Each structure stands twice: as structure tokens, then as C-alpha cells.
Amino acid sequence: xxxxxxxxxxxxxxxxxxxxxxxxxxxxxxxxxxxxxxxxxxxxxxxxxxxxxxxxxxxxxxxxxxxxxxxxxxxxxxxxxxxxxxxxxxxxxxxxxxxxxxxxxxxxxxxxxxxxxxxxxxxxxxxxxxxxxxxxxxxxxxxxxxxxxxxxxxxxxxxxxxxxxxxxxxxxxxxxxxxxxxxxxxxxxxxxxxxxxxxxxxxxxxxxxxxxxxxxxxxxxxxxxxxxxxxxxxxxxxxxxxxxxxxxxxxxxxxxxxxxxxxxxxxxxxxxxxxxxxxxxxxxxxxx
Amino acid sequence: xxxxxxxxxxxxxxxxxxxxxxxxxxxxxxxxxxxxxxxxxxxxxxxxxxxxxxxxxxxxxxxxxxxxxxxxxxxxxxxxxxxxxxxxxxxxxxxxxxxxxxxxxxxxxxxxxxxxxxxxxxxxxxxxxxxxxxxxxxxxxxxxxxxxxxxxxxxxxxxxxxxxxxxxxxxxxxxxxxxxxxxxxxxxxxxxxxxxxxxxxxxxxxxxxxxxxxxxxxxxxxxxxxxxxxxxxxxxxxxxxxxxxxxxxxxxxxxxxxxxxxxxxxxxxxxxxxxxxxxxxxxxxxxxxxxxxxxxxxxxxxxxxxxxxxxxxxxxxxxxxxxxxxxxxxxxxxx
Numbered sequence: 001x002x003x004x005x006x007x008x009x010x011x012x013x014x015x016x017x018x019x020x021x022x023x024x025x026x027x028x029x030x031x032x033x034x035x036x037x038x039x040x041x042x043x044x045x046x047x048x049x050x051x052x053x054x055x056x057x058x059x060x061x062x063x064x065x066x067x068x069x070x071x072x073x074x075x076x077x078x079x080x081x082x083x084x085x086x087x088x089x090x091x092x093x094x095x096x097x098x099x100x101x102x103x104x105x106x107x108x109x110x111x112x113x114x115x116x117x118x119x120x121x122x123x124x125x126x127x128x129x130x131x132x133x134x135x136x137x138x139x140x141x142x143x144x145x146x147x148x149x150x151x152x153x154x155x156x157x158x159x160x161x162x163x164x165x166x167x168x169x170x171x172x173x174x175x176x177x178x179x180x181x182x183x184x185x186x187x188x189x190x191x192x193x194x195x196x197x198x199x200x201x202x203x204x205x206x207x208x209x210x211x212x213x214x215x216x217x218x219x220x221x222x223x224x225x226x227x228x229x230x231x232x233x234x235x236x237x238x239x240x241x242x243x244x245x246x247x248x249x250x251x252x253x254x255x256x257x258x259x260x261x262x263x264x265x266x267x268x269x270x271x272x273x274x275x276x277x278x279x280x281x282x283x284x285x286x287x288x
Numbered sequence: 289x290x291x292x293x294x295x296x297x298x299x300x301x302x303x304x305x306x307x308x309x310x311x312x313x314x315x316x317x318x319x320x321x322x323x324x325x326x327x328x329x330x331x332x333x334x335x336x337x338x339x340x341x342x343x344x345x346x347x348x349x350x351x352x353x354x355x356x357x358x359x360x361x362x363x364x365x366x367x368x369x370x371x372x373x374x375x376x377x378x379x380x381x382x383x384x385x386x387x388x389x390x391x392x393x394x395x396x397x398x399x400x401x402x403x404x405x406x407x408x409x410x411x412x413x414x415x416x417x418x419x420x421x422x423x424x425x426x427x428x429x430x431x432x433x434x435x436x437x438x439x440x441x442x443x444x445x446x447x448x449x450x451x452x453x454x455x456x457x458x459x460x461x462x463x464x465x466x467x468x469x470x471x472x473x474x475x476x477x478x479x480x481x482x483x484x485x486x487x488x489x490x491x492x493x494x495x496x497x498x499x500x501x502x503x504x505x506x507x508x509x510x511x512x513x514x515x516x517x518x519x520x521x522x523x524x525x526x527x528x529x530x531x532x533x534x535x536x537x538x539x540x541x542x543x544x545x546x547x548x549x550x551x552x553x554x555x556x557x558x559x560x561x562x563x564x565x566x567x568x569x570x571x572x573x574x575x576x577x578x579x580x581x582x583x584x585x586x587x588x589x590x591x592x593x594x595x596x597x598x599x600x601x602x603x604x605x606x607x608x609x610x611x612x613x614x615x616x617x618x619x620x621x622x623x
Contacts, residue, residue, distance in 0.1 A: 125307075126314050129595045133557035137579045138591060142322040218443055222561055225445050226576050241446060245565065253453045260446030267441040 024276045031273040035088065038266060042085025045078045061254050068254040071247065079235040080259040084266055086230070087237055090151055090220050095212035098158035103205055105159065106166025110174070120167075124160045132157065136219060140228040150229035154216050162208040169204055173197055203281040210274035214267040221263055237263045297610060304606070308599045312592065316372070319591040320365050323584045368588070378585035382577055387589040390574065395593065398563070398570030402555050404490040409497030409555075410548040416498065417505020418532070418540065424510055432502060439499040444558045448492045448565040455488060462488050489566045493558050497551065504547050508540045542609065549605035553598045 018026060061068040067076035109120040127135065139153035173179055173196075182192050223229040224238025232239055237259055244255035359367075371378065377387035420432040439447075455462045462484060512518065513536070521531045560572030567573070571590055578586040 122311070126311055126318065128553065129311055129315055129598050130319070130591055131553045131556040131560075131594050131598060133560045134575055134591055134594055137560075137575060138319055138322045138587065141579045141587065142325040144327040214441065221443055222445060225561070226564055227580050241443075241449065245449065248449065248452055248457055251457055253457070256446070256449045256453065260443060260449065263446065264438075264442050267443075268438070271437075271441060 024279045027272055028276040031269040035269050038081060039085045039088050042081040045082050067258040070255055079240060080262050083235045083237040083240055084262055087217050087220055091213050091217040094155040094216040095209055097155040098212055099162060099209040102159040102162035102166055106163045107170060109167045110170035124163055127160050133222060136223050137228060140223060145228050147230055150220055150223050154220050158212050158216055165208055169201055173200060207274055207278040210277055213270040218267060304603050308603060311599060312595060315595040316592050319588050323588050324361050377589040380586040381583040382581045387585050390586060391589050391593055394571045394574045398559060401489055401570055402559050405493030405497055406555055408494040410501060413498040413501030414505055414544050416502040418509050420506040421509020436499040436502045439496060444496050445561040445565055447496060448562050451488055451492055489562045489568050492562050496558050497555060500551060501544060501547055505540055505544050508543050512536050512539050545608050546605040549601045552601035556594050
């Protein structure tokens with residue numbers, strides 16, 4: 001019997017693929033790079049986004065204009081990128097402000113006693129009681145609409161959910177055994193906060209901040225779409241979509257389809273980045 | 289003080305109502321501050337730019353007095369508040385009608401739209417969630433989960449536009465906008481027409497609303513299917529259907545219903561956008577017109593009404609929690 005030709009393979013050698021953690025990291029990198037690319041391209045696009053060219057109006061998407069052109073002959077791809085980058089800047093600013101408000105209020109509610117806690121919780125209920133979009137309209141109205149109005153409205157209205165998370169997190173930490181033991185061992189309050197609490201809360205805070213992004217961007221676009229946000233000469237995504245409404249019945253579907261898709265992709269990617277970040281930071285789920 | 293098995297609930301209801309009233313007053317104050325802080329001049333908004341130029345100083349003064357331009361804000365709020373309690377919300381500048389009657393009409397329109405979407409999305413989301421949770425990691429779960437995640441990132445108004453493109457422009461089977469066909473008197477609209485004009489907005493809102501409840505129900509279903517009592521039921525040889533009916537449905541219904549009542553705020557936000565795209569004459573569209581047209585009384589009225597809806601929804605969610613879950617009903621969760 002000649003066995004040399006057929007060896008029974010119990011376990012086939014497989015090229016090492018990425019493990020779960022590596023995969024998550026890859027998602028994170030992919031999402032971040034893509035978003036960065038949109039922002040940079042949109043910023044660099046400059047005047048192409050507003051240059052009109054009447055010899056090239058109402059073009060269907062083709063090689064030279066992948067997203068088509070509008071009724072003034074403006075390249076839709078350039079407009080979309082520009083609009084998306086504006087949205088991302090506003091989203092960045094708004095999430096940072098909202099997250100800082102959330103951190104301060106959340107920490108105050110959890111540490112400054114029952115009365116402060118009750119006031120802040122009541123305030124969260126109050127802000128969450130007005131439908132978010134209506135609150136945005138009200139704030140924008142109070143500030144006389146325009147870019148300033150939309151930026152402020154989006155920035156100061158996104159804190160309630162994150163405040164709740166941070167408050168809950170700190171309240172839970174205060175009851176945790178290792179914090180209590182640290183106190184019994186005679187460590188100073190300052191040291192406990194710096195050494196034991198902040199390392200635990202900070203990652204949650206960062207993830208919360210990234211996950212605020214998609215909300216902020218969607219709300220900015222919605223508010224602009226309704227006519228409260230960016231002025232019409234700006235190529236905001238909301239502006240593009242609300243203008244496209246007038247041309248839909250003429251069959252110019254590309255005016256709305258692609259810009260909306262880019263907006264949706266950006267939101268999805270931010271969710272992906274935030275979700276991956278959460279998985280990586282939390283040791284319980286890093287290998288999932 | 290323990291009078292009967294329901295004293296806990298009664299106490300809870302009383303407490304909640306007081307809290308809701310305090311929150312509503314706060315909402316009205318907050319909205320009032322925001323509306324008053326606006327640089328939009330009510331007199332200018334009322335008579336327009338041309339009117340301003342042609343108006344005599346005497347009449348201007350009269351109007352300013354009427355709108356209370358020179359009255360201190362606290363007094364103005366108090367006047368508004370006492371009127372509001374008596375059912376008078378002021379006069380809408382855009383519609384030249386009492387705000388209460390404008391809101392009444394718009395509210396009815398919006399309610400038809402939102403209730404339809406609310407029931408559809410709740411029902412479908414619940415079923416999708418159960419199916420996905422039951423067949424975890426199979427293709428149907430992946431499809432439902434993928435759909436939900438995609439929808440959760442989708443801008444509501446863009447989905448509305450896409451649906452218009454497909455059903456109205458391309459297939460031409462449904463009307464583009466307006467709840468009333470052009471050239472037809474509002475009173476003569478047949479029910480069929482109104483339904484036709486309701487389909488697309490309601491569809492958009494439902495599709496958006498499904499995502500959240502599906503994902504939550506799915507999570508709960510997976511949790512419950514991993515419980516020991518489900519394993520024991522399987523070991524007893526019970527069929528899959530009877531396990532779902534007897535052991536899973538009730539347990540999952542609780543979070544689903546709570547979530548659905550708590551989602552009124554989001555549905556309202558969605559309806560603002562959807563109504564704008566489809567020119568549907570509801571509260572959302574009125575809020576946008578009021579904001580753009582400087583109609584402060586109407587905006588204020590809508591803010592308070594919508595907040596009442598949201599708080600009411602949350603309150604019902606908490607109450608139902610107790611009615612469906614016997615542990616909470618008998619226990620002290622309401623304390």
C-alpha cells in the first residue's frame with residue numbers, strides 16, 4: 001500500500017485572518033479614513049461647488065459628472081462633498097459642545113447631592129419633553145435662523161441622553177467595591193476621582209461623543225431642509241435636498257438620490273466608528 | 289397608607305400628574321422665552337414690510353400695544369398663561385384665526401397620519417423583532433437586522449423624497465403631495481382621495497419607525513429564548529409556536545409597548561419632516577410655517593401641545609408597565 005500520495009489532513013492550514021479585535025480595528029480605521037476623506041475633499045473642492053455652467057445643465061450622471069449636474073449646471077458631486085464637509089464641521093462642533101455640557105451636568109447630578117440631581121433630572125425630562133426637531137426650530141427661531149442659529153441649536157440640544165449615561169455611570173461607580181475600598185484605605189477624594197473614576201468614565205464619554213455625531217449631522221440637515229438652517233447660497237445637504245424637491249416631478253431623480261445617499265453613508269460610518277470604538281475600549285466586548 | 293392593592297398605582301398616578309403639570313408649565317416658560325428672544329418683530333411679521341411703510345405712527349403704536357411690545361416679558365407671559373388656561377392661545381398671525389382652532393384642525397390631520405404610522409410600525413416592528421430573535425444569525429435575522437440598521441441612519445426627508453420618486457414620478461400610482469387634490473374643495477374630498485394622499489406619508493413614517501422597535505424586540509427575544517424556562521419547555525416537547533405564545537409574547541410585549549409609547553417624540557419629529565415633503569396640512573407643517581413666518585403664538589401653542597403628547601405617551605408607557613407585568617403591579621415599583 002502506497003500512502004505517500006494521500007495524506008489524511010485533520011486540520012487544514014489556514015492563512016491567519018484577522019481576529020475579531022483586528023476586524024473591529026479595521027472597521028474603525030476604514031470609517032475614520034473615509035469620513036476624513038469626505039471632509040478634506042469637501043474643503044478642497046472650493047469654488048467648483050458654486051460655479052455655474054449653463055452649457056452643462058440638467059446632465060444625467062455620467063463620467064465627467066458622476067452625480068450629474070443641476071439646473072444651473074453646477075456639478076452635484078462637488079456640491080454634495082462641500083455640503084457634507086460643512087455638515088461634518090457643524091456636527092463636530094455641536095457634538096463637542098453637547099458632550100461637554102453632558103459631562104458637566106452628568107457629573108454634577110451624580111456627585112452634588114440629591115437636590116442637584118433632582119433638578120438636573122427634571123431638566124432632562126423637560127428638554128426631552130419637547131420633540132427634538134421642534135426644540136431645534138424654537139432655538140433657531142429665537143436666534144433669528146441662519147447658520148448661527150442652526151449651529152447653536154444643534155450644539156445645545158443634544159446633551160440629555162449622554163448626561164443620563166454619564167450620571168448613571170458615575171452613580172454606579174460610587175457604589176462599586178473598589179472605589180469604596182480605595183476610600184477605606186484612606187485615599188483622598190481627588191486621587192480616587194483621578195485614578196479610579198476618570199479612567200472608567202472617559203472612554204464612555206468619548207464613545208458617547210462620537211455617537212452624538214450622526215444625530216447632530218442628521219438634525220442639522222433636517223433643520224436646513226426645513227429652511228431654518230444654512231442660507232440657500234451654501235451647498236448644505238439639506239439645501240440641496242430641499243431644492244431638489246422642486247425638480248422631482250420633472251424626473252430629475254439624481255438631484256436627490258446621490259446627495260441623500262452620501263449623507264446616509266456618512267451617518268452609517270459615524271455609527272460604525274462609534275460602535276467599533278466602544279467595542280475596542282470595553283474589554284468585555286473587544287473580542288466579540 | 290395601604291388601602292387596597294391599587295393604592296400604589298393611584299399614588300403613582302397622582303404624583304405623575306403633578307410632575308407632568310410642572311413640566312408642562314416649564315415647557316411653556318422655556319418656549320415663551322425662546323419665542324420672545326427672537327429678533328423677529330411680531331408687528332412686522334403681522335403686517336409685512338409694505339404694511340410697515342404705509343402704516344401711520346398712531347396705528348403702529350396701537351398694534352405695538354396689542355402685541356405687548358413694550359410690556360415686560362413676565363407680565364406678557366402671565367397674560368398668555370391665564371388666557372391659555374381658559375382655552376385661548378392667542379391669534380395666529382399667519383392664519384388670522386385663533387391658534388386653538390388652527391391647532392385643532394392640524395392636530396386632527398396629524399393624528400390620523402401619526403396614529404396610522406404608529407400602529408403599523410409598532411405592529412410590524414414587533415413581529416420583525418420576534419422573527420429575527422427567533423432565527424438568530426440565520427439569513428432572515430441578518431436581513432431584518434441589516435434593514436433596521438440601515439433605516440436608523442436614513443434621513444427621514446430623504447426617504448420621503450425617494451418614495452415620491454418611485455411611487456409618484458416613476459410609477460405614477462400615488463399623488464405627489466397635498467392631502468387634497470388641486471382644484472377640489474376641501475369639503476368635497478372623498479375618503480378614498482384622503483386615503484390615497486395619506487399612503488405615502490404614513491408609509492415613510494412607518495418605515496422609519498420600525499427600526500428602533502425591531503432592534504429592541506430582537507434583543508429581548510434573544511434574551512428570553514436563552515432563559516431556563518424556555519429550555520425546560522423545549523425539553524417537555526412543547527412546539528415552537530406554543531413556546532412563543534405562552535412564554536415569550538408577554539415578556540417581550542412589555543418593553544415593546546413601553547418603547548412605542550416613549551417614541552411619540554420621534555414620530556412627531558419625523559412627521560414634521562414628512563409633512564413638509566408631502567405638503568400634508570398637519571401640526572408639523574404648521575410649526576415650520578410658523579417658525580419661518582414669525583408666527584410666535586402658533587409656534588408656542590404647538591410646542592405646548594406636542595409636549596403634552598410626549599409626556600402623555602411616557603405616562604401611559606409607565607402605567608402599562610404595571611398593568612402588563614404582574615410583578616410590578618403587586619410590587620412596590622410605583623413607590
